[in-house]
Amino acid sequence: MSAVGQARAYPNPREAAQALRTGECSGVVGALPFDLDAPAALWEPVDMTVSTEQIDPIHPQRRGVTVVAREPEPAEHMRRVASLVERIRAGEAGKVVLARALTLGTDEAVDPIALAGAFASGNATRNAFAVALDAAGERYAGQWIVGASPELLVTRRGREVFCRPYAGTVPRSADPVVDEQRAASLRDSAKDLAEHAFVVEFLRERLAPFCADIDVPDQPALLSTGELWHLATPITATLADPATTALDLALAMSPTPALGGTPSDVAAGLIAHYEGDRGFYGGAVGWCDDEGDGDWVVTIRCVGVAADRHRLTTWAGGGIVAESDPAVELAETTAKFATALRALGADPAIAAESD
Numbered sequence: 001m002s003a004v005g006q007a008r009a010y011p012n013p014r015e016a017a018q019a020l021r022t023g024e025c026s027g028v029v030g031a032l033p034f035d036l037d038a039p040a041a042l043w044e045p046v047d048m049t050v051s052t053e054q055i056d057p058i059h060p061q062r063r064g065v066t067v068v069a070r071e072p073e074p075a076e077h078m079r080r081v082a083s084l085v086e087r088i089r090a091g092e093a094g095k096v097v098l099a100r101a102l103t104l105g106t107d108e109a110v111d112p113i114a115l116a117g118a119f120a121s122g123n124a125t126r127n128a129f130a131v132a133l134d135a136a137g138e139r140y141a142g143q144w145i146v147g148a149s150p151e152l153l154v155t156r157r158g159r160e161v162f163c164r165p166y167a168g169t170v171p172r173s174a175d176p177v178v179d180e181q182r183a184a185s186l187r188d189s190a191k192d193l194a195e196h197a198f199v200v201e202f203l204r205e206r207l208a209p210f211c212a213d214i215d216v217p218d219q220p221a222l223l224s225t226g227e228l229w230h231l232a233t234p235i236t237a238t239l240a241d242p243a244t245t246a247l248d249l250a251l252a253m254s255p256t257p258a259l260g261g262t263p264s265d266v267a268a269g270l271i272a273h274y275e276g277d278r279g280f281y282g283g284a285v286g287w288c289d290d291e292g293d294g295d296w297v298v299t300i301r302c303v304g305v306a307a308d309r310h311r312l313t314t315w316a317g318g319g320i321v322a323e324s325d326p327a328v329e330l331a332e333t334t335a336k337f338a339t340a341l342r343a344l345g346a347d348p349a350i351a352a353e354s355d
């Protein structure tokens with residue numbers, strides 16, 4: 001999908017959804033923030049091309065990338081996980097996704113479109129995105145969010161709706177035998193299955209007002225990226241009212257407990273307390289056309305590119321449940337950083353250096 005020009009910006013995503021429904025707007029593209037009350041980077045393009053063509057993969061060039069800051073430091077991330085586990089055990093929430101960020105610096109300016117190509121080269125489906133954030137207002141002028149998300153929030157084609165939530169993770173191994181063992185341990189992990197179930201239940205509830213029949217497999221599947229094994233559940237449904245657009249569905253579902261938690265409002269409050277504003281990490285990027293069709297993926301495994309193109313941010317989070325272990329959660333975020341660091345041509349080991 002590619003979009004050219006900007007006919008109108010929609011910092012309020014609900015206004016964009018309304019304009020699509022009334023036909024006042026011919027399509028929207030862009031990014032939804034994690035907090036849907038914050039400004040969105042959505043716009044109506046002058047020209048929008050939806051095709052099955054994949055982004056040209058570009059082998060990442062080795063680049064000098066340094067870690068400027070860890071937000072928070074690894075020890076503090078573990079303290080936060082421990083504190084959340086206590087709150088969860090006390091019954092305050094069922095699950096909360098806690099994330100940390102790396103601020104990176106590079107001497108060589110980053111070209112967002114070339115970076116999307118480098119992300120595309122790292123996954124078999126050649127999926128990647130690069131979204132300019134200017135439509136979200138002055139604070140985001142010149143900034144981009146670029147990444148390759150394995151997690152499909154929602155696709156709508158006519159009345160057919162498809163979601164593929166991810167939750168539950170183990171790092172992969174270069175040794176095929178160990179890699180298989182890790183995948184098997186994830187499939188059987190009660191803690192990861194519980195983490196996953198929160199997401200699937202949430203989606204079932206959020207789809208119910210819009211869909212006539214919702215098909216959810218009993219067990220999640222094991223899916224891999226270059227760096228990680230995940231639990232994923234393919235969900236299909238049929239729209240009851242064809243006037244419901246892909247953007248309506250994305251707004252009803254984002255953020256799922258794969259990025260937020262359960263209950264949603266409690267988790268949002270805890271995330272704001274521990275992390276502050278997530279900006280576009282954990283939101284969704286995608287498009288919706290004048291027929292209401294569209295694709296939205298969850299904004300993870302990504303890099304925020306500053307207007308100067310030298311300052312970068314990448315984020316990684318993990319679902320915290322009653323059985324979570326702080327050191328394992330820290331290691332999971334370190335493994336998740338590898339996707340973005342590889343695409344940047346950096347050594348993924350820099351994520352772990354002071355862990």
Ligand SMILES: C=C(O[C@H]1C=CC=C(C(=O)O)[C@@H]1O)C(=O)O
Pocket residue numbers: 097099151166167168169230257258259300301315316317318319336
């Ligand atoms: C929050 C992230 O991943 C989500 C998606 C897949 C698996 C996840 C997990 O196992 O915790 C997370 O819910 C991230 O990559 O930053």
